[in-house]
Amino acid sequence: MSKSRESTAPAAANDRPRRNFLVEFGALAAGAVGALVSLGAGLAVLLDPLIRKQQVPGKYRQASGGGQEGFVRVATLDAVPDDGVPRRFPVLADQLDAWNFAPNQPIGAVFLRREAGSSEVQVLHSTCPHAGCAVTFKAADAEQPQGFYHCPCHNSAFALSGEKLDRPGKENPSPRPLDALEVDTQRLQDTGEVWIKFLDFYTGRPDMKPKI
Numbered sequence: 001m002s003k004s005r006e007s008t009a010p011a012a013a014n015d016r017p018r019r020n021f022l023v024e025f026g027a028l029a030a031g032a033v034g035a036l037v038s039l040g041a042g043l044a045v046l047l048d049p050l051i052r053k054q055q056v057p058g059k060y061r062q063a064s065g066g067g068q069e070g071f072v073r074v075a076t077l078d079a080v081p082d083d084g085v086p087r088r089f090p091v092l093a094d095q096l097d098a099w100n101f102a103p104n105q106p107i108g109a110v111f112l113r114r115e116a117g118s119s120e121v122q123v124l125h126s127t128c129p130h131a132g133c134a135v136t137f138k139a140a141d142a143e144q145p146q147g148f149y150h151c152p153c154h155n156s157a158f159a160l161s162g163e164k165l166d167r168p169g170k171e172n173p174s175p176r177p178l179d180a181l182e183v184d185t186q187r188l189q190d191t192g193e194v195w196i197k198f199l200d201f202y203t204g205r206p207d208m209k210p211k212i
């Protein structure tokens, strides 16, 4: 009897650390599973817009539907007087990323111009191709009776067509004419609205390389 008590007591003592280890391991495993579940749920919420691709709200989708892809509406034809004088218009566009939709955000500006009796609209980017300052339109003077575009930063000047102007005694550092933008002519004809393909281009180079 005393012999068997002597043999079981050390065995029980040896089992205790193993039991403690199993209990601790179980608790750790349960904690890890819980943490993984929480992490998974958090990631699902975070990535949900990316997975299902956020949609433009319906009323804005309809407002920009139809016409050519990538064009934005800048004005009605009636808002561009046919007097040959360029008018500056802001370009607004809906901005959408994975989490947010912001309608009608300013993304740039253009000059619109049309000749007397014409329904064609000329569109020029208002950014100077030299270094990116904003170009203004200057009223007629002795040298340019029809007026001209001028950049106040380093004196670049451009004719109404957008071509570079060499004004006497004034260097023109622009490497290219003002950037002309495409109009959706079909839509202009059908709806009387001016929709343009608005792009920004790299400055300081002779070619029009679009920024993507």
Ligand code: FES
Binding pocket: 128, 129, 130, 131, 132, 133, 151, 152, 153, 154, 155, 156, 173, 174
């Ligand atoms: S940025 Fe227009 S002339 Fe330099």
